[in-house]
Amino acid sequence: MNNEGRTLDDLLKNDEVEVELNAPxxxxxxxxxxxxxxxxxxxxxxxxxxxxxxxxxxxxxAKEIGRFTKRAKKKMLEQMANN
Incomplete structure (x- = not known):
């Protein structure tokens, strides 16, 4: 999503989330x-x-879910090793 030229009010009022598809x-x-x-x-x-x-x-x-998943997996593996 390119937010250039958009005001904060416009972003807050916009109910539609624009999705930009990039080639993988x-x-x-x-x-x-x-x-x-x-x-x-x-x-x-x-x-x-x-x-x-x-x-x-x-x-x-996606970045935050990745961070959360990595921390949760590490904690889970540590707990499994202690049991």
């Missing part, structure tokens, strides 16, 4: 769809972060 890179991991409902307040924050960082909302979400 040869070395990239296979992507799967995730259909999820998220609170409006989180979506509003994501729009602000997206505008400030000029990063796609879907990329922000």
């Amino acid at each position: 890179q040869v070395s990239s991991e296979k992507m799967v769809s995730l259909n999820a409902q998220i609170p409006e307040s989180i979506m509003r924050d994501l729009r602000m972060i997206s505008a400030y960082t000029d990063t796609n909302i879907k990329d922000l979400i």
Whole structure:
């Protein structure tokens, strides 16, 4: 999503999330769809972060899910090793 020229008010009022499809890179991991409902307040924050960082909302979400999954997997493996 290119947010250049858009105001913060426009981003906050826009209910439609634009999705920009990029051609996958040869070395990239296979992507799967995730259909999820998220609170409006989180979506509003994501729009602000997206505008400030000029990063796609879907990329922000994917990055955070990746971080969470990595930490959770590490913790799970540590707990399994201790049992």
